Amino acid sequence: MADLGLRDAAWLGGVVGSMVAVMATFIGIFVSGLDSPDVIGSLRSGIVAGLAGAVIITTFAYYRMREATRSGRDVAAIREQELTRVRAILSPIEDRAPKSSPELAWTVEKQVRRDRGVLVVDMHGLDAPSAAALTERLLERRADLGRLKLVTGRGEALHAGSADPGIRPAVLQRLKVDAQKAEWQVIQKSSSVTLRPMGRAPTTKEWFGRFIVFVVPMTGAMALAFRDLAGPGMEEQGMMFGGASGLLMTALLSSYRDRSA
Structure with missing residues (x-):
């Protein structure tokens, strides 16, 4: 910019x-x-x-x-700081994620990234409780966050690599309760949920x-x-x-x- x-x-x-x-x-x-x-x-x-x-x-x-x-402002530096901040905020979720092989383990380095300018949190590798905990963590730290895209999967097991079917309902249920209070607009798509700030007047x-x-x-x-x-x-x-x-x-x-x- x-x-x-x-x-x-x-x-x-x-x-x-x-x-x-x-x-x-x-x-x-x-x-x-x-x-x-x-x-x-x-x-x-x-x-x-x-x-x-x-x-x-x-x-x-x-x-x-x-x-x-x-x-x-240096936009590239700001974006890098935002990515680092989100990874730091969500790092405790690594301990709550299901334990599996190192290749499939959920880590912030792999699952939190920037795609086409938008911060993406990929929930593949989590289960419903850890996904709910991640959503709760985002709501708690809302003041430090902006626009986010949560990749939840479609809520059904279509193939071996599909996300846990319980992730999407757990995330949406948690957002339904507190997203408006956190001043986030929830935009649902088939396999993701975008959290868009309502903005400052x-x-x-x-x-x-x-x-x-x-x-x-x-x-x-x-x-x-x-x-x-x-x-x-x-x-x-x-x-x-x-x-x-x-x-x-x-x-x-x-x-x-x-x-x-």
Whole structure:
């Protein structure tokens, strides 16, 4: 993230804006009628909508990149520290894991890792009691943890390498009791459970700072886009609706939560 900047945000905005422009152009052609389509008018509407989308996405993406890099933190070092911390927190579970051959024993070095930027705790090798103890340990140390992915298995023995069928029910039962209190959102998938922080709401100062940054490009782009989309004779109403929509979107974007912890 530290190497990303305005060019990356502009590329992202350009890609999204191009997609919006193409979709808006085709919608305009279909709306004007396929027998006698207004290609020029539809193309103009598509370009305006695409530019509006590009401005909105570029502004938001660049602001988020600036927020992430403003402190000059070493992201790689922080991620390594997070991995080390989670392994240290879960190291007592090694003593509670089922005793088996050294190759199959559950250890934090093998089962706690980072995959595609997300911290993963693989529960293969545990049984239901040790999995419940691991979940309890995570809940106890919630203040030191962020987003986690727990690989629980599907809850049924499909083959020899399947996780203990009791792991998933034990984990979900424990999370059902205290996950909300710990401010974790539980996202269930077929063989895993993701614990996503509910996030920290912005302070009033942060909210106003974001609003000031977003309001001009967001409201201006939306007003111009809806003015053009409204068509002849409805430009003023289109601008008013676009401006109001821009203010609403700005307020919503300014309220996004920090989910890094």
